[in-house]
Amino acid sequence: MNAQFKKGVLDMCVMALLGFRDRYGYELVHEISERFEISEGSIYPLLRRLLTEGYVTTYLQESDEGPARKYYSLTKQGIMARDELISEWRDFSAAVSDLIGEMTNAEG
Amino acid sequence: MQKDEYLKKLGQALSGIPEPERKDILADYVEHFKMGVLDGRTEEEIAESLGDPKTIGREYTAISLVKRAEHSPSAGGIGRAILATIGLGIFNLIVVLIPFICIITILAVLLVIGFSLCCAGPILTGGAVLEMVGIVSGVIFFSAPAAIFLGIGITCLGLLIIIGEFWLARILYRIGIRYLKWNIAIIHGSESL
DSSP: OOOOHTTTHHHHHHHHHHSOOOOEHHHHHHHHHHHOOOOOOGGGHHHHHHHHTTTTTEEEEEOOOOOEEEEEOHHHHHHHHHHHHHHHHHHHHEEEEEHHHHHHHHHH | OHHHHHHHHHHHHHHTHHHHHHHHHHHHHHHHHHHHHHOOOHHHHHHHHHHOHHHHHHHHHHHHHHHHHHHHHHHHHHHHHHHHTTTTHHHHHIIIIHHHHHHHHHHHHHHHHHHHHHHHHHHHHHHHHHHHHHSSSOOSOOOOOHHHHHHHEEEHHHHHHHHHHHHHHHHHHHHHHHHHHIIIIIHHHTTTT
């Protein structure tokens, strides 16, 4: 996928995934890279930014297999930021879809 | 690259970050490697898909310095944050460095103007007073009482400019922090994808 498309929407994707339930870093990387290609290393600095903004908090939890996992959890502030981003994204992507639809119809 | 080598390089690239934060960041990558190995991947594959540790380290450093500049404002702090953000890519040399040079120039010029007026005002008033009491003559070419008030006016204008400058600097500081954050999130985020 065009790298330009991914600009800025990755924050929203991570927050959307965290809104559903708390997740650990590797899980987030996995969930996203199943849908579109990302550089795995870019997720952790992104999570750090969300942490410094107060949008997420973290806690460690032991697991039956493998190492203790650091879980990321969306805060109230994070939920507000996520909702704002998603509503902006919906308006924007609907407008783009309309435009493309109208133009391809006009062509055909 | 093996896990240990990757973590060592990342650790070195994070040298500008306070120790507790640095440890916390490295722990994320240790966990990532462990989870990846459990997933049946080799350390080389994991290191490869994580990307260059130096680039990642620079991004963390910029995030950390901007956060510190935001929470404890200082000229040195914002300077380091700006330099770290510029270090994220050639593109930032233009979109970060140039606007900040312009802002600093404007603030410096305003400060010089304000300071000059604060010096010129009292000199004019003082000269006019001396002229009126007859200690000197021919210094003021127009009415001495008017020159006294003009001097006071100029001084006040200079003080206003200096006070206004502090307000302006505070507003620009806040905008600057937001711009750096936005820059790190958008401009650089795209390069590492």
